[in-house]
Amino acid sequence: MKHLVYLGIGIVVTVVFFILSCSDGFNIYEQLFFNQGYNDKMFNLNMYPVIAAITIGLAWGGAAIYYYAINSVKFDRWYHWLAVLGVVAVLTPVVCYIYNDTVFADNGLMYITESIMFELQTVLFAALLFIVASFSMRWWSSNCRHTPIPQ
């Protein structure tokens, strides 16, 4: 039951993150980095939900792969888990940047510096969501349920 509560909290946190990433008023992506022209275009081109979905997908996907695909006693130490977090944290801004750049290029827009700055914050969000996802799903892993912190 306790584990289901963890999973429920993880899902709620993720959904709240998604809602806040799409909002016009308080937008979570506009709190750490803000450039009026760049952010307005992100909003108008409906890119925030996609960036948020990529971040959520990679964080939850990365955690799922670690706990249920890798799921090996050879990789059940905290640093193995940390390595997967690192891969997710690096992969997310790269994928987001490619998406970002493709959409901007299709619309004839040029925001290279702003895109790089913006994508840096997805490192933080991806890492946080990976931790949330880990604590939501680790309990049913046969070999890695005690990673990163034994409980």
Place this chain on the structure above:
Amino acid sequence: MLLMAWVLMAGLMSCGGHGHLEKAVRGILVSGDTTRAAYDSLCALVTDNPGKYGDLLTPEGTLDHKKMYDFIEQIGSQLRPPVHWDTRPYGGVENLSLTVYFERSGSMVPYDSRGGGGQLKKAVNDLINHFPAGSKVDINIVNDGIYPYQHTVDEFLKDRDIYQSTAGVGNASYTDFQLIFNKILEAQRPGNVSVLVSDLIYSPQDTHGVSLDKIFNEENSLATRVFAKYKGKSVVVQQFMGDYNGKYYPYNGVPFEYSGKRPFYLVIIADTDVMDQLASDKRYSGVLDTRAVSNSYRFNQGTATVDCRVLPEWKDNAGRFRVKHGDGIVLTKCDGDRQTGKLCFTLAANLGSLLKDDALLTNAANYDVSSIDGYTLAIQPIDQSMVTANNKEYLQGMTHVLTLTGDLKSPRDEVRISLRNELPAWVRQSSSTSDTSTGGSFATTTLGLEQLLGGMFDAMKGGNSFFDVTIQLQR
């Protein structure tokens, strides 16, 4: 539970019941492809999916253009900055009718001489042609009275010597503006645009021995009296320059031959809502903003709401600010420039709908700017070289950029900009008090123009300003 979460997010990512249509509208508004063809593609999307978009259809199953306009407005208002697309003209709105009153006095005939450039006739032909095909057009000849033109509109357009073909109509020796304006205003029906083509020289009957001052005062009062009587009317006076070859009849002077340029005018009279439609409806875009116009002025224009957007990326911007989205223009987190401490921000505005000439709009002295920190205004027209891919969205449909600069000292400030409603300088510059010789500014002035238009101004002054914009600043 995971599946439920993904379904929820997928739902959030889609856009409610009109997902595909909303995406299409958003795409058009963001790309700026606000054309008739784009609107038709949206209409096709709705009519091809009556089950999905039934609420945008009439009970008969045809597209409800009003609902479609409201839907597009709703999507546009959610964008940053909000985008407006007036699709109403595409929705089968009834055409306006046009009534032309062509002055045929002695001093008008030389404007259409065979050797001249024919600017007068071209201005009238263009006016008629700028009304959509199928519009009802009537033509009248005016001097001591109003007389219907006895031929068809096509014959009028082809007529190379309009004064020859209307010779003998009425008494060409004087022009009674009181009678003409009264008749025009009286005869005007809803949806009608009446246009007087004239040199606007007041030449009443029996003026022997009457001083010019007396005539000017009479002209001024009659203009005020006539236009004050008819409420809800709006008038646009357009000044053109045309070739004049022939005899000129000065006030109480000896007629003389003149060959050169002379001003003539189109006085466009309509109900205020019809004039607003003329200004905004793209079907009539050539009527009020024709290139041949030297100067123009719209009488009885209330304080308008001008479409304004803050330009986040602009070469003149200094310091930092963040635009708060919602009602009004609010700049939050304002911070002065690190070196100078000044805050400089720029607005793009659509001043085209005000129908004012650029000399008036771009002169900062015509504006009142009030604020605690003493912001100053600089204004310039937008040209294509200013438009880049990144700022296109903000400059789209805008005509001028207004740059405000001030010392950011107060924690909160309110900058108010208003364009004063005054008779423009060109009226005074185009007016003369004597027309007995061709010297001086004879080629560019009209006898008593300031008194005539001044009288109209007194009768029809709208608000104290043509538009007001308020910007809230917060540190």
